[in-house]
Amino acid sequence: MSVRHISLRSDNMKPILEVKNMTMDFGGLRAIDSVDLSIEKGQIVALIGPNGAGKTTFFNCITGIYTPTSGDIYISPNGESDKQERINGLKPNIVTRKGLARTFQNIRLFTSMTVLENVMIGCHAVTKVGIMGAIFRGIKTKTEERFIVEKSYSILEKIGLAKYVDELAVNLPYGAQRRLEIARALATNPFLLLLDEPAAGMNPQETMELDELILRIRNTEGISILLIEHDMKLVMSLSEKIYVVDYGRKIAEGTPEEIRHNSVVIKAYLGEEIGEECDA
Amino acid sequence: MDFEYFTQLFFGGLTRGSIYALIALGYTMVYGIIELINFAHGEIYMIGAFTGLIISSVLTMMGMPTLAVIILAGMAAIIYSCAYGYTMEKIAYKPLRNAPRLSALISAIGMSLFLQNYVLLAQTSDFLPFPSLVPEFKFWEPYSHILTTPELMILSTTVFVMILLTFLIKFTKIGKAMRATSQDKIMASLLGINVDQVISATFVVGSATAAIGGILIASHIGQINFYMGFIAGIKAFVAAVLGGIGSIPGAVLGSFVLGWTESFFTGYISSDYEDVFAFIFLVVILIFRPSGILGRSQTQKV
Amino acid sequence: MTAKHEIRKSIIASIWFMFLTFPIMVIKVNTVTNTIEWRWYNMALVGIGIFFLSMLWRYLLKKKEEGGKKEKKAGLSLIQRLLQEKQFALPGMVIIAVITIIFPHIFSMYQTNIMISALIFVMLGLGLNIVIGLAGLLVLGYAAFFAVGAYAYALLNLHYGVGFWIALPIGGILAALFGILLGYPVLRLRGDYLAIVTLGFGEIIRLVLENWNEFSFGPSGIKNIPKPGFFGIELSMQATTIYIFYIVVLLVVFTIFVINRLKNSRIGRAWTALKDDEIASQAMGIDKAKTKLRAFALGSTWAGMAGVVFAAKTTFINPASFTLWESVIILCTVVLGGMGSIAGVIAGALLLILLPEYMRDFGEFRMITFGAVLILMMIFRPGGMIEDVRKTYKFEK
Numbered sequence: 001m002s003v004r005h006i007s008l009r010s011d012n013m014k015p016i017l018e019v020k021n022m023t024m025d026f027g028g029l030r031a032i033d034s035v036d037l038s039i040e041k042g043q044i045v046a047l048i049g050p051n052g053a054g055k056t057t058f059f060n061c062i063t064g065i066y067t068p069t070s071g072d073i074y075i076s077p078n079g080e081s082d083k084q085e086r087i088n089g090l091k092p093n094i095v096t097r098k099g100l101a102r103t104f105q106n107i108r109l110f111t112s113m114t115v116l117e118n119v120m121i122g123c124h125a126v127t128k129v130g131i132m133g134a135i136f137r138g139i140k141t142k143t144e145e146r147f148i149v150e151k152s153y154s155i156l157e158k159i160g161l162a163k164y165v166d167e168l169a170v171n172l173p174y175g176a177q178r179r180l181e182i183a184r185a186l187a188t189n190p191f192l193l194l195l196d197e198p199a200a201g202m203n204p205q206e207t208m209e210l211d212e213l214i215l216r217i218r219n220t221e222g223i224s225i226l227l228i229e230h231d232m233k234l235v236m237s238l239s240e241k242i243y244v245v246d247y248g249r250k251i252a253e254g255t256p257e258e259i260r261h262n263s264v265v266i267k268a269y270l271g272e273e274i275g276e277e278c279d280a
Numbered sequence: 281m282d283f284e285y286f287t288q289l290f291f292g293g294l295t296r297g298s299i300y301a302l303i304a305l306g307y308t309m310v311y312g313i314i315e316l317i318n319f320a321h322g323e324i325y326m327i328g329a330f331t332g333l334i335i336s337s338v339l340t341m342m343g344m345p346t347l348a349v350i351i352l353a354g355m356a357a358i359i360y361s362c363a364y365g366y367t368m369e370k371i372a373y374k375p376l377r378n379a380p381r382l383s384a385l386i387s388a389i390g391m392s393l394f395l396q397n398y399v400l401l402a403q404t405s406d407f408l409p410f411p412s413l414v415p416e417f418k419f420w421e422p423y424s425h426i427l428t429t430p431e432l433m434i435l436s437t438t439v440f441v442m443i444l445l446t447f448l449i450k451f452t453k454i455g456k457a458m459r460a461t462s463q464d465k466i467m468a469s470l471l472g473i474n475v476d477q478v479i480s481a482t483f484v485v486g487s488a489t490a491a492i493g494g495i496l497i498a499s500h501i502g503q504i505n506f507y508m509g510f511i512a513g514i515k516a517f518v519a520a521v522l523g524g525i526g527s528i529p530g531a532v533l534g535s536f537v538l539g540w541t542e543s544f545f546t547g548y549i550s551s552d553y554e555d556v557f558a559f560i561f562l563v564v565i566l567i568f569r570p571s572g573i574l575g576r577s578q579t580q581k582v
Numbered sequence: 583m584t585a586k587h588e589i590r591k592s593i594i595a596s597i598w599f600m601f602l603t604f605p606i607m608v609i610k611v612n613t614v615t616n617t618i619e620w621r622w623y624n625m626a627l628v629g630i631g632i633f634f635l636s637m638l639w640r641y642l643l644k645k646k647e648e649g650g651k652k653e654k655k656a657g658l659s660l661i662q663r664l665l666q667e668k669q670f671a672l673p674g675m676v677i678i679a680v681i682t683i684i685f686p687h688i689f690s691m692y693q694t695n696i697m698i699s700a701l702i703f704v705m706l707g708l709g710l711n712i713v714i715g716l717a718g719l720l721v722l723g724y725a726a727f728f729a730v731g732a733y734a735y736a737l738l739n740l741h742y743g744v745g746f747w748i749a750l751p752i753g754g755i756l757a758a759l760f761g762i763l764l765g766y767p768v769l770r771l772r773g774d775y776l777a778i779v780t781l782g783f784g785e786i787i788r789l790v791l792e793n794w795n796e797f798s799f800g801p802s803g804i805k806n807i808p809k810p811g812f813f814g815i816e817l818s819m820q821a822t823t824i825y826i827f828y829i830v831v832l833l834v835v836f837t838i839f840v841i842n843r844l845k846n847s848r849i850g851r852a853w854t855a856l857k858d859d860e861i862a863s864q865a866m867g868i869d870k871a872k873t874k875l876r877a878f879a880l881g882s883t884w885a886g887m888a889g890v891v892f893a894a895k896t897t898f899i900n901p902a903s904f905t906l907w908e909s910v911i912i913l914c915t916v917v918l919g920g921m922g923s924i925a926g927v928i929a930g931a932l933l934l935i936l937l938p939e940y941m942r943d944f945g946e947f948r949m950i951t952f953g954a955v956l957i958l959m960m961i962f963r964p965g966g967m968i969e970d971v972r973k974t975y976k977f978e979k
């Protein structure tokens with residue numbers, strides 16, 4: 001157990017991601033209601049809650065797909081306090097360049113591309129050859145191309161997808177597609193990886209491998225992780241801190257132990273089950 | 281005198297707007313349901329006008345009374361336009377429902393090209409004179425220098441069609457199904473709505489209003505041509521975007537705004553660039569308010 | 583599905599279409615003499631034609647459905663394999679090169695001129711292919727950029743005596759500027775608006791050219807545009823034609839070179855990614871508006887350059903050469919050939935431009951056929967005649 005939970009926190013450091021009082025409205029619907037959240041460098045944090053609680057919306061706000069109605073989002077890639085930066089309202093591609101990478105709940109791979117190319121697109125953020133470079137294809141371009149291909153391939157090897165390199169991404173089995181999303185996100189060189197239900201649709205074997213993979217990413221690459229997941233076993237085993245949201249509000253935060261015994265959380269989850277029974 | 285000119289332009293714009301509205305409705309309804317810009321919609325309007333002309337000529341030559349000619353030709357135009365709209369959807373769009381958006385759009389352009397040239401080849405490329413179907417009403421004579429009888433006819437028909445359509449969408453079963461489908465196609469089909477049927481119905485209703493527009497404008501302007509649907513269609517589309525595509529009241533409002541602007545622009549400034557105007561308008565709206573006057577600004581769900 | 587069932591369906595379709603086409607195909611009213619012509623033979627034609635077409639239609643749809651279930655990658659076509667095999671590609675290219683070089687010497691000037699027009703359309707097709715095929719942006723007013731190039735040369739020459747070779751890049755750059763100006767506000771929005779806005783832009787350009795007499799000489803156009811100069815030497819009529827032919831061939835080769843490089847580059851991949859999924863692309867750090875704008879500007883540049891060549895070739899231009907139809911024809915060449923596929927677009931352009939030239943009787947049916955081609959290609963062969971194949975990358979394992 002001790003290997004799993006390492007803490008790099010020291011007191012003069014800022015969280016690498018700090019969300020303050022964030023609210024997101026869709027017309028009349030308040031999908032997120034003044035939520036605070038912070039992640040320290042090297043942490044694995046989980047965001048859980050019943051269906052429709054606003055978890056994905058939370059991701060979309062942080063990654064620039066939506067602009068939150070109010071509140072602040074700060075990042076500080078190395079945890080240094082003087083380098084904190086507000087990222088609300090930045091475009092998604094800028095946010096990615098700043099080091100936040102994500103996967104999608106409903107898989108969004110590039111369907112007409114091969115597995116390798118999908119990861120190569122992930123390298124877009126960290127490379128820069130433009131039109132002229134592409135046309136003249138000088139030394140710089142060639143080096144960069146080689147760098148992209150090699151980097152992408154090595155990521156695929158790490159994630160265990162190397163055998164699929166030249167397959168079309170859509171022809172992959174479901175679990176592999178989810179992992180490819182992670183590979184693609186890693187190619188952008190993030191300091192924080194946001195995973196939206198990475199285990200959804202996976203069998204127990206695949207989930208176990210995923211558990212290992214996430215841990216490996218954190219331990220060897222030093223990438224922090226924010227995880228949305230319904231699989232409680234995975235959440236409890238991986239995360240150091242858990243945030244629970246319901247109807248857009250944060251209803252609890254704490255260690256897995258604390259959350260497990262939190263009566264409000266139990267009620268929220270129970271309430272969902274009872275609700276479902278009533279509907280049926 | 282100046283004020284009279286102004287009112288003439290005002291009602292001229294209103295009439296224009298009514299026609300755009302009748303066409304714009306089809307665009308907006310189809311877009312609301314399958315998110316496709318139906319490029320060939322203007323052609324339906326053209327076919328409505330042609331069918332109206334052909335049938336009314338035949339009936340007149342057979343010696344039918346004017347009123348019967350108007351009613352029968354109008355009905356034929358509507359029926360045929362609906363049939364074309366229905367068939368068009370089945371051929372060019374239904375097989376592409378799960379294809380990329382670009383494919384359906386290209387198919388729509390192909391359909392537009394096809395129908396235009398079909399009429400060109402089967403009929404003529406010349407302008408055909410269209411009989412004025414609307415009789416002069418005695419009671420209206422005192423006002424006809426401001427608002428001519430055909431203009432009055434167009435306006436009242438438009439209002440009538442709008443009311444009918446509102447009723448159809450608000451209260452009938454198919455109207456409710458349309459609204460449900462436009463909000464969430466998958467959910468609607470899970471709830472037992474036949475989505476294919478709803479889409480067909482949308483095309484049929486949109487085509488019917490376009491046909492009415494086609495006959496009204498043809499009898500107002502007095503001539504028709506295979507190309508008439510194109511420009512009118514584009515302008516109606518601009519109106520639909522202006523009002524907020526997907527929104528029915530938006531399409532009507534956008535049409536009136538466009539009609540007035542065109543009317544005043546050509547009346548006070550210049551008529552050389554009449555058609556350019558709508559496009560400039562379109563670009564300006566897209567820059568400053570892409571969701572249109574009444575459109576909700578949509579955040580795509582991710 | 584029994585044969586009887588199929589026949590019944592076809593009969594129903596046939597009756598439906600006979601009803602549908604009745605007023606327009608059968609009745610023809612002469613409003614001057616007040617007579618009606620009943621063309622019943624048309625109805626018979628429609629009835630019989632639709633009966634068989636509907637069979638074919640359902641057969642093809644069924645085949646497509648079955649095909650869709652198979653693996654997506656399976657079987658490359660013969661042409662694709664030939665293009666990929668090194669041992670065929672090289673000799674093939676040599677043969678094409680030789681034929682191209684001797685073409686103007688063995689064929690008449692008339693033929694050479696037709697070929698020049700076709701090659702200009704190849705250039706246009708390849709340019710539009712950047713925009714539609716690579717970046718997935720539907721542009722309907724492409725001829726407008728073509729017009730910008732042509733008028734740029736004609737007017738610059740008329741007023742300032744600017745020569746062909748200087749006008750060529752200027753025409754390209756000017757068209758690109760127009761592209762950027764137009765694309766900037768629109769490309770941030772949903773894709774289908776671009777189609778309408780560019781269509782509108784095409785009409786605006788044409789109407790301005792027609793109405794602004796002081797600037798563009800209106801519908802009568804501009805005459806006596808000089809052909810490209812050859813180091814100041816006066817060439818004979820025939821020599822000039824041959825010279826232009828070679829210029830166009832060179833430009834086409836240049837275009838192919840550039841597109842090929844772009845396609846397999848960081849930018850090219852970003853275009854494909856945007857075509858597949860805009861949101862995921864942005865989440866990968868791709869600047870949606872900027873990347874699209876680049877494709878759009880580049881595509882416009884090519885249209886501009888083709889415009890300059892066109893003006894130099896015909897020595898006379900007027901707005902009638904830059905209508906929506908030209909835009910549609912260019913679109914057709916890309917769609918028919920294969921979006922994204924260089925070989926496909928070349929084949930498509932040559933086919934669509936040369937075929938009607940040699941089949942004059944076919945002329946009036948040209949547009950209706952194009953319409954049908956667009957629909958049928960989208961339904962049955964969205965990848966075009968010669969489908970684009972993605973490059974596979976080499977790496978050390």
Ligand SMILES: Nc1ncnc2c1ncn2[C@@H]1O[C@H](COP(=O)(O)OP(=O)(O)OP(=O)(O)O)[C@@H](O)[C@H]1O
Nearest residue numbers: 026031050051052053054055056057058579580581
């Ligand atoms: N673009 C949008 N427009 C309007 N409402 C939205 C939009 N996106 C999300 N919502 C609403 O916000 C609420 C939260 O949705 P969200 O997808 O964030 O939930 P979630 O916690 O991710 O649920 P799940 O576990 O099912 O993925 C839902 O009621 C949803 O319908």
Ligand SMILES: [Mg+2]
Nearest residue numbers: 055056057105
């Ligand atoms: Mg979610």
